């Protein structure tokens with residue numbers, strides 16, 4: 043499916059979708075418990091993969107309505123996952139694969155985990171090594187550290203050493219599973235932790251489910267023998283700042299003079315991607331975040347290039363690169379090597395696709411420079427690389443390009459923001475899909 047975007051003015055009030063990261067964790071935590079009600083979950087292709095995983099391990103997930111909103115009534119497997127009766131397809135979801143690979147290490151048998159072509163090209167090796175060091179079995183069928191995976195246990199816990207600069211999801215996976223092992227898991231990081239705020243999200247969700255995990259001088263640890271159980275038997279998911287970033291960028295670039303963009307559901311949490319507010323402010327954006335109300339208001343303004351490190355906010359790279367292409371001056375995005383291990387290599391994807399739109403970019407291994415303002419962006423046919431974040435960032439860039447921009451692979455927004463195009467159209471964007 044293609045998205046057709048032309049220069050637009052946007053404005054009005056909308057609501058951020060629920061957080062994908064929090065939703066994954068809440069569903070799996072409920073699975074590790076004897077159950078829980080997950081309120082306002084994100085219902086997307088990625089989170090449905092985690093729902094399937096919890097069911098494959100012996101739980102159940104029923105959709106229901108609670109106070110007018112979707113809720114998931116999860117029956118858990120109480121820390122004792124069954125061996126799935128079929129291959130576990132994690133589709134496009136790296137979070138599902140990493141987190142439930144550790145779940146498989148708790149089961150008394152073997153689980154086969156696979157995913158789509160993109161997910162089968164992403165790194166799993168350090169987590170496989172960690173499971174094996176705990177006494178479990180964890181193999182890549184092709185011997186290349188990538189899925190399909192064969193993983194088995196049960197492990198009782200122990201000490202593991204793991205790199206921190208490939209995926210923080212390896213740490214999240216081990217902490218969540220370690221809580222229900224006999225001995226717990228102690229993690230020593232061999233390299234600096236990238237995407238660190240995502241482990242903060244994990245610790246926050248575990249705390250809400252009555253499980254304690256802590257940072258140490260060397261990494262993280264979680265005691266064993268803990269029981270998951272949320273206060274009141276339920277957990278409410280906050281709004282997603284990674285998804286919000288596209289709406290805020292659209293407002294900063296293209297808000298109508300008479301109608302700013304207002305995004306609701308923006309309550310503070312452990313999400314590192316709330317840094318998009320600071321980035322827009324530093325670029326000269328007119329943005330106000332009422333934290334108490336959970337509302338962010340953004341007006342159109344002239345933006346200037348900025349230097350920003352994305353070590354902790356990898357998912358913001360596409361948004362920031364698109365903003366930089368429309369801003370005056372150079373935007374320098376640093377610490378971005380790990381952003382190459384996502385659904386696609388997002389550093390090269392944004393460099394190449396923005397170049398098609400007339401941007402001037404320079405790509406290094408660990409940084410991306412976008413020289414904006416030299417010429418206006420021009421509409422072009424661009425490849426969304428089957429990556430939801432590339433699709434959404436290029437769509438936003440198309441709002442200020444001369445002529446029509448056609449973004450290929452628009453259907454992939456279903457991974458994290460299924461209503462993205464409807465939301466953009468409701469704000470007045472000239473965008474259609476076919």
Ligand SMILES: O=C(O)C1=C[C@@H](OP(=O)(O)O)[C@@H](O)[C@H](O)C1
Pocket residue numbers: 062063064137208209210211214236237240356357380384
């Ligand atoms: O734990 C999570 O929910 C996520 C962690 C990040 O991945 P890495 O830790 O692999 O950088 C991020 O890119 C992804 O969108 C979601």
Ligand SMILES: C=C(OP(=O)(O)O)C(=O)O
Pocket residue numbers: 062088134135136137138357384385431458
């Ligand atoms: C990389 C992402 O998610 P995952 O790692 O779960 O595929 C993402 O949402 O940008």
